[in-house]
């Protein structure tokens with residue numbers, strides 16, 4: 556099984572580019588199921604989650620081919636309506652095929668995703684929304700089985716702003732009869748990107764990026780072209796790599812508004828930043844302060860950057876209180892950080908991090924989920940000696956060649972196969 560060794564590295568310096576957004580690419584690739592024909596995309600990252608999506612789309616009659624970051628999805632006629640457990644268990648976002656399949660074919664069987672390291676991650680809000688649109692939904696033998704005539708537009712009020720739920724309903728509503736209004740919708744940039752692609756296909760979506768999204772259903776959508784937005788989580792992770800090593804790193808292909816909550820916390824901690832429209836530079840700095848962070852839906856601090864920010868806080872002067880308000884079990888990385896010598900007290904949803912600059916010692920550690928693995932790579936850059944990060948298949952789900960990007964900035968990092 557692949558692992559990574561990271562040695563204490565010099566301050567990272569140079570320029571690096573973030574790739575296309577994984578969390579944007581996934582729903583957009585699933586939205587191709589709404590329209591036959593050739594869909595073309597630019598800026599699709601090369602990741603395991605995209606490979607899983609390609610496999611699932613393939614089993615549903617949609618063939619994905621790629622040339623670097625350019626991807627074509629050819630959607631043909633097919634009777635396949637089943638998303639099998641073998642693929643879904645590898646990637647929870649597979650549930651995003653449910654809305655498009657129901658909307659286009661009036662039937663779908665999608666395996667329930669099962670457990671996840673960061674929380675229970677139910678899909679009740681996806682299912683309730685689809686039921687409100689007229690779908691009959693039952694769960695049998697581990698599968699969600701949905702049937703409907705043409706879905707009907709309605710008003711759906713989410714109890715909490717779910718990203719995947721908002722995306723599933725937007726896709727389902729694009730081909731529904733009448734208008735759907737999603738209230739308390741997620742506002743993430745990935746929602747806006749999906750709306751842009753639905754509109755490129757001839758959909759009628761307005762309000763994406765606000766708490767109320769309006770989708771006027773149309774009879775038919777047509778395959779179109781789209782460039783996926785940059786990955787704000789990858790950009791944030793690269794900035795944090797610059798920060799934790801006291802280096803100076805320019806991250807290109809980064810939309811500043813999408814990482815603003817992180818940038819403000821970095822400034823509060825004492826870092827100086829240069830913002831350009833699609834690039835940010837973090838400037839060399841030592842003796843940064845511990846700051847408190849609470850994760851919450853966009854535009855607040857992203858839960859997907861919590862673990863990596865905690866890595867930075869282990870090296871801060873003073874204490875940082877990190878509150879995880881999105882997922883109930885997203886502190887799996889804490890015990891690994893503690894094994895390296897970090898002083899962290901985790902409680903339910905709150906971790907108190909007492910910074911101990913320069914005190915971490917490299918050791919073998921285990922990645923538990925995607926962002927936790929990035930956190931461990933970041934601390935590996937500053938821990939004395941060598942840190943061995945095991946189970947990096949988690950990292951490969953969501954970071955494209957992270958080790959190559961860090962190495963280009965001077966990191967002492969190696970993948971072992």
Ligand code: UD1
Pocket residue numbers: 578579581648674675676677678679680681682715716717718719720741745852858859881882883
């Ligand atoms: C997406 C992102 C993930 C990110 C998360 C929060 C993708 C592929 N993944 O995940 O990287 O960490 O947003 O920004 O885009 N919930 C329910 N019922 C539901 C759905 C969600 O209770 O039906 C709860 C979840 O348990 C969680 C919260 O709502 O506590 C937010 O989850 P959600 O926004 O749906 O996350 P995902 O779409 O799964």
